[in-house]
Amino acid sequence: MPVKNNEESLQFVLRHYRRRLFDPDSAIGRLRKDVGIDRAWMLRRAVLGLSAAAAAVALILSGMALHRLRMNVWEETTASAVVLPDHSTVMLKEGSSLAFQPRRFAKDRTVRLSGIGYFEVERNPSSPFEVLSGEARVRVLGTKFQFDADRSEVYVREGRVLFAKEQSDAGLEMTAGTLAVLMDGSEMPVIVRTSTNPDAWATGRLVYNAVPLGDVLAELSSLFGAELTVTRGNAKSASLTGEFLVSDGLAHIVSAIETALGVDILSPDDSL
Numbered sequence: 001m002p003v004k005n006n007e008e009s010l011q012f013v014l015r016h017y018r019r020r021l022f023d024p025d026s027a028i029g030r031l032r033k034d035v036g037i038d039r040a041w042m043l044r045r046a047v048l049g050l051s052a053a054a055a056a057v058a059l060i061l062s063g064m065a066l067h068r069l070r071m072n073v074w075e076e077t078t079a080s081a082v083v084l085p086d087h088s089t090v091m092l093k094e095g096s097s098l099a100f101q102p103r104r105f106a107k108d109r110t111v112r113l114s115g116i117g118y119f120e121v122e123r124n125p126s127s128p129f130e131v132l133s134g135e136a137r138v139r140v141l142g143t144k145f146q147f148d149a150d151r152s153e154v155y156v157r158e159g160r161v162l163f164a165k166e167q168s169d170a171g172l173e174m175t176a177g178t179l180a181v182l183m184d185g186s187e188m189p190v191i192v193r194t195s196t197n198p199d200a201w202a203t204g205r206l207v208y209n210a211v212p213l214g215d216v217l218a219e220l221s222s223l224f225g226a227e228l229t230v231t232r233g234n235a236k237s238a239s240l241t242g243e244f245l246v247s248d249g250l251a252h253i254v255s256a257i258e259t260a261l262g263v264d265i266l267s268p269d270d271s272l
Helices: 002-016 024-071 213-224 250-261
Strands: 075-077 081-083 089-092 097-100 109-114 116-120 129-132 136-140 144-148 153-158 161-165 171-174 178-181 190-194 205-212 229-232 239-245 264-266
Touching (some): 089 097, 116 129, 153 161, 213 229, 213 250
Parallel strands (some): 109 129
Antiparallel strands (some): 097 109, 129 136, 144 153, 178 190, 205 239
């Protein structure tokens, strides 16, 4: 029985055989060709995929770089009154300028000053406020002070400030009513005197606490541009305690001083 089946199978193959109908070499060649096409296609797909991924990464990195660039942009203003993003305020004297980074001010309250500025800084213990001038720096948590960047001079109206050379960790801690200066070539600022009202141009107030009359008249002369002298009374021994508004005018202020101290004050200004 098995012999018969083998013969029948052989006869079937002989009847249906065609030359090269089944060629192992040809079949293998076609397979290799097909596999080669698949590999090329897969390679192109891989390259395209990598290119797309690289483009996406480049786009992300470009976006991050642009974001950092925008965060680091310094904006400069010469406006006479500036309100910063933390609601601190700055009064700039004529010819002065202030620069800061609006987008990162919530984390880095740093400004650059050229000229003279009067600062009223909102208190924030977690984020110190710093003013840089290129030579000196002032660091505060929240206070009122004047910084003359050109002369490296600081006057404190309220609170405390740390006044230092810009690249130095050590500094001078100043309190209300003091004036200090960083001399050329010095490493530390020094207190030069107990000041009166160098910030009157910004605050509009003149405050005196047992200040010698001579110092008061010198300040009024500078502020109003009129040379004041005492014609009656002892200017050397007299001292003044009181508060005035600049907007009251020189005539009113001088009259009040004359009444309080019993002196006569002369000015070349005919309006007096």
